[in-house]
Amino acid sequence: MASILTNLFDGVAYGMLLFVLACGLAVTLGLMNFVNLAHGAFAMAGGYICAVLVNNSGWPFFAALPLAFVASAAIGVALERTLYRHLYTRSHLDQVLFSIGLVFMSVAAVDYIMGSSRIFIKLPAALEGQLSLFGVGIGRYRLMIVVICGLLTLALQLILAKTRFGSRLRAAVDDPRAAIGLGINVPQVFAFTFAFGSGLAGLGGALSAEILGLDPYFPLKFMIYFLIVVTVGGSSSITGPFLASLLLGIADVAGKYYVPKMGPFVIYTVMIVILLWRPNGLFGRTAAR
Amino acid sequence: MTIALETRNLEKSFGGLRVTRDLSLRVARGARHALIGPNGAGKTTVINQLTGVLKPNSGRILLEGSDITDLAVHRRVLRGLSRTFQINQLYPELTPLETIGLAVSERMGHGGDWWRRMGTRDDVNAEVAGILSRFHLLDVMTELTSTLPYGKQRLLEIAVAIAARPRVLLLDEPAAGVPESERHDILAAVAALPRDVTVLLIEHDMDLVFSFADRISVLVNGGLLTEGAPDEVARDPQVKAVYLGEAAHA
């Protein structure tokens, strides 16, 4: 019983991590209708930046996390302004080709600079080991992830629903032309959103080094996971991707623990079935193009 | 009177919005029937249900007495129900020759031939030549559709629908957006349709409706307001109110 709960908790932590990693993609792909397969590259950038800061420059882990966010966001906004924005109106095929190209470049570049083996980030002692809650073993690191990611999710929900920026974003996505007519600076809103999503991915990347493993092939390995979160979750709100992330996290952890031989088989099958059953995602309402 | 096309208690809602309300229409064979109504009355939704693009929530659709409610779009076309679109739906990268050639091949059941080169069937070619010349498209038949002037594209739009040799033809605002100078060709093409082809015209332009239709149904808020001969409808105070109301809004 206790091991089931421990697994469940691990699954939740994993799922929340996936959500933070993927929610930027939920916005660019789900709302802005841009197929960005290179989303994982931003996560990888955050992870490696955090690793270099902590391992080589001796920064404390908790100081390096925000910097992973900021640096990835900066890379995001730079690429958005120079490259991505030219592709918003292009066909999905062009977007796919372009972002695959970026993934390949990032994989080879990181391999060249950092080497091809998996890297670890030195964690503060306080995050190591387990603590026992009502007899259930809970990893300290995973608990931290649940807390951080939970808070981020709440903050995101509030930003989207309550702030002026949230309503501007929704207006810009619904009808860019009308939004421009209302005096909303649509390119700026998109750039900011893109940067924020990249930053979150970077933060997720830094957090995931311990759990998912970080190596140059990270963007390729987890691309399908991010896509699953978004397509299964739908794009009408961030609740959909959030629930999809949790489901995916729990299913993946449980699958690896209880039916290790099936590998990722179960998840791909479930994804295909869900996409056929509800092409716009489990929780989605908006019709995709 | 034989009924060519009929709807029985058609219902369609989007979310909570009823866009088609208990609609029962009967279009007689050979009729020149017009379906009119103010903006947002649900005319296009009706067409989309007739052609199978949308599924009604309830109610039936009958083509010459047989139920076609559950048939796929292309099956209805092969049964003789063809349409034009309000906004041209053509193949930008194909030529008029290819466009009409395909439509004729499909109708004759040769559209899936993969072993035979295009243009090797004389019966298809002859019919294509006939249609292209009837619609004044011979001179541009090898040009890409996307490069044709709008009036020619509009003619092609109607020519494709006719290439399916419909027994019932749905015309969705055929003259929309066509400059005055090119309108004549289109109206002539519509007028030249064989008498046994039933036409249901969806139109905004009242001059066109009254010069063309022998029967008019008025659609308001998704339901049938009234139906009758053109002069009856023109005199109907309810219809006047609806259209004056719209004019006042605009």
Place this chain on the structure above:
Amino acid sequence: MTALSDVSTHAKAGARWRVSEVAFWVLTLACAFLFPSRYLIMTDIVRLALFALSLDLILGYAGVVSLGHAAFFGVGAYSAGLLALHGIINEPVIALVVAGLVAAVLGFLTSFLVIRGVDLTRLMVTLGIALLLEALAERFSNITGGTDGLQGIEMQPILGLFAFDMFGKTGLFYSLIVLFILFLLARRVVHSPFGLSLRAIRNNPLRAAAIGMPVNRRLIAIYTLAAFYAGIAGALFTQTTALASLDVFAFERSADLMLVLVIGGTGYLYGGLIGAVVFKMLQELFQSITPQYWLFWIGLVLVVIVLVGRERIHRWVLFVPNLVIRQFAGRKAVVAVPERDAP
């Protein structure tokens, strides 16, 4: 009656052989004889060309995007490998066709998943199917040999007459003949009413259905045919290299394939063939500079191509061949200009 003869002349015009096409094939055959030391890489190009031709059938003609075309390549490769390894079918040509048919069956079954939905769903489903097969092949490593692949495949002589030699001469001519035959078939198909109807679907599926075209049935048919082609390409891979391992399913393979087609241009049959040549030449070039980081250069090429615009790239790629053809044939006609992407 002039209208009728005009119509039939013009309707047939698309399918007529052009001088440039004949020149292309003569040149290809000449290469096979002129560079005996390059058999292996030329075989590689021919296989890739066939694989790209397969993707062009669905992407360029029918407008169906796929991120997982390697699924069919892989199934073809493993089928051919297993048939030879266990001595089920020893004759390579029959085994080739059988492997292609196995891939076609898979294509037919998965086509029902792919034809539904929008671009995005298609991307996900095709990617998912390829990943699924890769996971399956890994799971059943007792059959597939896992990451090591199938060991000890020995190919029998083709038709019992032509043995595979260590220089790859038989392999090259075998592949070339297969490519040419399948090219002829594809050429016939795309110039038929069926082929034209695919382009119509890509241009405007709404109108295609509205002229009475069974859109789904057409897409299923072409998807199945494309899977057959990809399966043959995979089987050729196994037969000419005596190898089949997990990486036949790899995502990189599907992505490379996209690049090949993008370089050569979609929607005209020579795009995949020209793209395969250019791609392999690029690969040779970059691998001689930085063998390990070849991926970086592929990525860069993809990014640049998209940013510059695919249409413009096609014109550049076709510039030299067209110049040559013009010198020889002395006329304006050149390798066909590819079509735009439907918006």
